[in-house]
Amino acid sequence: xxxxxxxxxxxxxxxxxxxxxxxxxxxxxxxxxxxxxxxxxxxxxxxxxxxxxxxxxxxxxxxxxxxxxxxxxxxxxxxxxxxxxxxxxxxxxxxxxxxxxxxxxxxxxxxxxxxxxxxxxxxxxxxxxxxxxxxxxxxxxxxxxxxxxxxxxxxxxxxxxxxxxxxxxxxxxxxxxxxxxxxxxxxxxxxxxxxxxxxxxxxxxxxxxxxxxxxxxxxxxxxxxxxxxxxxxxxxxxxxxxxxxxxxxxxxxxxxxxxxxxxxxxx
Numbered sequence: 001x002x003x004x005x006x007x008x009x010x011x012x013x014x015x016x017x018x019x020x021x022x023x024x025x026x027x028x029x030x031x032x033x034x035x036x037x038x039x040x041x042x043x044x045x046x047x048x049x050x051x052x053x054x055x056x057x058x059x060x061x062x063x064x065x066x067x068x069x070x071x072x073x074x075x076x077x078x079x080x081x082x083x084x085x086x087x088x089x090x091x092x093x094x095x096x097x098x099x100x101x102x103x104x105x106x107x108x109x110x111x112x113x114x115x116x117x118x119x120x121x122x123x124x125x126x127x128x129x130x131x132x133x134x135x136x137x138x139x140x141x142x143x144x145x146x147x148x149x150x151x152x153x154x155x156x157x158x159x160x161x162x163x164x165x166x167x168x169x170x171x172x173x174x175x176x177x178x179x180x181x182x183x184x185x186x187x188x189x190x191x192x193x194x195x196x197x198x199x200x201x202x203x204x205x206x207x208x209x210x211x212x213x214x215x216x217x218x219x220x221x222x223x224x225x226x227x228x229x230x231x232x233x234x235x236x237x238x239x240x241x242x243x244x245x246x247x248x249x250x251x252x253x254x255x256x257x258x259x260x261x262x263x264x265x266x267x
Contacts, residue, residue, distance in 0.1 A: 002041070002048045016041045065097035072097060078106070088149075112153075115145040123180055124173065125154060131173040132164045133196070136183045175199055177206070181235050188227035 001014045001022075016038040072095045079086050087108065095102040117125040119138045124131040127145055134143060134154050138161070146153045147166065154162035164174045175196035184191045191197065200206035210230070217226040 002045055003052070006049070006052055063097075067098045068096075070097040071095060080106070082108075112146045112148045115147060116142055117145060118142050123183070124175075127152065129170040130167040132162065132167075133174055133176040133179045134162050135179045178234070181231050185228060185231045185235075188224050188231065191227050191231060 001019060017034075019041055020032070020034050020037040074093045076091045076093070077088055078091050079088055081087070082089075089106050089108050092105040092107070093102060094104075115127050117127055119125050119134050119141055121139060122131070123136045123139055124133055125143060125145055126132075127147055132145075132152055132154065138156070143161075144155045146155065150166050152164045152166050153160050154164075162176070162179065164176075167174060173195075175194075177194065177196035177200045180194065180196055184194065197206060201211075214226065214230050217229065220226075221229070
């Protein structure tokens with residue numbers, strides 16, 4: 001049986017258990033111990049391979065290394081306590097072959113995986129069974145997504161257009177109100193019930209000050225005009241000039257006018 005194993009695929013070779021079962025089933029040799037068969041198979045398998053010229057037995061060849069010529073490098077991950085939190089970090093090890101001296105470095109970094117999903121009609125990309133919001137201008141377009149253990153980045157070329165904390169479940173979604181403001185500017189009636197708005201209220205991004213101003217302005221100017229003005233204010237929320245100019249362009253593209261901004265915005 002061991003000689004027949006020499007040309008057999010690894011999964012079809014005889015194991016010690018199969019060899020032990022053969023005499024027990026076919027010849028009634030119930031007094032044979034499995035441990036005896038296992039040790040004998042281990043020794044005989046080496047002898048059979050050696051006699052067939054398949055391979056030598058285990059041996060070690062002494063090595064001579066020149067100073068500074070060679071080194072052994074390995075990588076691995078370890079868990080350490082950082083700020084009282086168990087954190088996974090990555091270990092780099094290098095050992096000089098001549099002297100045996102070693103260098104170890106620990107870095108807090110991790111590799112990501114790229115995906116290329118399409119943005120659906122809800123303004124979301126689906127990655128690993130979860131949905132993540134992207135700006136509405138990317139609907140119907142394919143984007144590159146970089147997924148890490150804890151974060152997800154959506155890229156347009158070399159520019160990151162969306163950053164999300166990675167969702168750990170399945171079938172979950174991460175809407176962002178700012179990503180859908182251009183579309184909501186065209187349909188302000190959809191703004192009050194938007195899921196992203198409710199999420200921003202829950203997280204405090206849409207503050208009670210916003211809510212109070214919105215309520216007061218609706219009473220003075222009407223539902224549609226006031227909601228459109230609020231959306232324009234949210235688009236202009238960034239303070240620096242470059243971001244403000246970019247937001248003004250977003251408003252013009254979305255609505256073709258900035259007239260609703262005539263409504264005063266005071267806190």
